[in-house]
Amino acid sequence: MDQINTFKTIFFDVDDTLYDHLQPLRGALQDVLGLQDDFPYAEAYHRFRYYSDWLSAQEDLSAVPEPDAVERMRSRRFELTMGEFGIALQSGQAQELQSRYLSRQFEITPFHGVYDLIRRLQAEGHTVGLITNGEGQHQRRKLEALDLFSLVHERLIFISGEVGYAKPDRRLFDHVNKQTRTSADNCYYIGDSWRNDVAGAVDAGWNIIWFNHRGASPESDHQPHFMAQNYAEISQILTFKHARS
Missing domain, CATH: 1.10.150 (DNA polymerase; domain 1)
Structure with a gap:
């Protein structure tokens, strides 16, 4: 039997997820x-x-x-x-x-392993994007400082100040699904904030990886699907297996 890649859509938060806020x-x-x-x-x-x-x-x-x-x-x-x-x-x-x-906020560098993970996921055929809260120009300056426009396509970058909805509002996640023609159950979100990222993604039906690198405690009854403390652990979680037809 031929193997079929289980391609996923993976979105990252920005502040305190891609770099040390x-x-x-x-x-x-x-x-x-x-x-x-x-x-x-x-x-x-x-x-x-x-x-x-x-x-x-x-x-x-x-x-x-x-x-x-x-x-x-x-x-x-x-x-x-x-x-x-x-x-x-x-x-x-x-x-x-x-x-x-x-x-x-514009004198920032990414966490170790960020670029390597994004490149690996893209090379494997997965879709990689960004979802971040904040004013459009301000967040874009951060993305420029992190050189992320060279890695992530513009159409896969969603900034709340430009969209009109902010995390944890599920309408932001629904908007992303609509614009990218993806389904919530096939999407993964990586973020550090319990309120904005964990609660927001869970309520929207997404798979959430809580990047809890600061050892924070849960703030509600929401259940993250995965938890990681560094990018090595995130990379391991995002090692998708192949499914046989």
Whole structure:
């Protein structure tokens, strides 16, 4: 019998999935507050991401939100995060932190193994794309910094600010399926965020690989299909077997 390739569609999240999102936050905190190397940056990052998601929900930020609401959220998340670590920000420091954090987001490099995995999957005949939340131009600058436009076709890059829906809204995943003529059960999503990636993909009927490289805890009853802590484990999960006819 001839073997038939089980071709899949694999989409990756961007922030803290393709590169270390903690790097720009650590740099901003050191620049503005003079924090030392022994500060618990990983724990602060986790709380920072939590407040980003929580405040976005409180502000009811859509995929194309009001600029004033976005700025309130961005400043407030720094105030709430640092408050948990006993640091009260002075006037203007939250805005300065956001400015430094923003500028450092384009000084990024991918996690080890990212490019090799994408190239392998493409060489095997699988479809590889990106789904990311954020404003279009801003996210595209990150993708340029990561040189991802040379690897992933433009038609397979979906940015919430350009689509009109943001994770975890299942309509974003449904839109991707419609545009790529794919089915949810044949799609895999790799992402770090429980709320946006795990919950969003599960609710949309996708297969989800939770890239839990920071040792986070589940935040709901959603069940990820797989969990990985590094790209070697992700690569192993995405080693699809051949099916016989």
